[in-house]
Amino acid sequence: MIDLSVDEEHDALRATVREFAREEVAPVIGDLYEREEFPYALVAKMGEMGLFGLPIPEEHGGMGGDYFALCLALEELARVDSSVAITLEAGVSLGAMPLYRFGTAEQKERWLPPLAAGTALGAFGLTEPGGGSDAGATKTRAVRDGDSWVVNGSKSFITNSGTDITSLVTATAVTGTDDNGRKRISAIIIPSGTPGFEVSRKYSKVGWNASDTRGLSFTDVRVPAENLLGTEGRGYAQFLSTLDEGRVAIAALSVGLAQGCVDESLTYAAERSAFGHNIGSYQAIQFKIADMEVRTHTARLAYYAAASKMLRGQPFKKEAAIAKLVASNAAMDNARDATQIFGGYGFMNEYPVGRFYRDAKILEIGEGTSEVQRMLIARELGLAG
Structure with missing residues (x-):
């Protein structure tokens, strides 16, 4: 039997991060974003919550969880803001994980505890x-x-x-x-x-x-x-494997942005009136939001599937590339549609969808462009090039 549900421990983490994102991140991130200011206070709080140590063993100062836990946290953060989410993703996936995967005992002892605590970044x-x-x-x-x-x-x-x-x-x-x-x-x-x-x-x-x-x-x-x-001489190969994991994490972040677009559009459609009715009563808006939800749901399934194979120790390069490609496309498409639903307000930075639209494009570029993902998928299918 296929079970796509999230267990109680992961679900509790997701709920905790969702509350943090809504109560702590949402009220301050707009000003930080406008001033291009790094969110030191939020990073410190995420460190205290143990988010930077989620997939790091307790012996190295981490929480002893798994990579899927990190993905769930990234998704919830990105529903509200991607700057905070990418700070966590890069700090763990690109900063700490190479040391954990390939470091000597001495390197892990020296560098990992502060990285896992969020008091330092790699x-x-x-x-x-x-x-x-x-x-x-x-x-x-x-x-x-x-x-x-x-x-x-x-x-x-x-x-x-x-x-x-x-x-x-x-x-x-x-x-x-x-x-x-x-x-x-x-x-x-x-x-x-x-x-x-x-x-x-x-x-x-x-x-x-x-x-x-x-x-x-x-x-x-x-x-x-x-x-x-x-x-x-193995540094390139090491980093390629690091990027495979990172693509699952970026897919989760992309799903969060895509879901945030759905969340904001649903709220706005219920509040905004035009021609005597809430715009959510018009089929054009309903269909647009329905398509946004379909993209988000599909992308979430893709990164869940990739994470599942990764945690079971099975090859997951193709699944990671699929998840990253599908999710980044969903984020970009949803950001565009959400901006359209908001109309002129969607072009204003004071509204989250304005940030979402600006943040979405890099998801189709960073940690492997969409073209690179297609190349990887084709190679995994046996197509030479």
């Missing part, structure tokens, strides 16, 4: 200015010099990399070449404040305005040899 340095989707074209280099790695290069669009509580960036770098000339890409932990490690000013972004996104540069950055994360 970042994931993969994308480069000239790379984009072609992450294998990494130009950043790390050269072994005695007991150190010396890193030179740059990264772009890195979330959580320049906050006051950012403790590290795990960056991919070329550490040599194989006999066939192929680059050996490794992952190296670079602590914040290391000499030669410079963080740019915040980007001026279309959306996610209350989150932290910056470019990075490394000029003769010297870190201890033991800061190598995982196996030398």
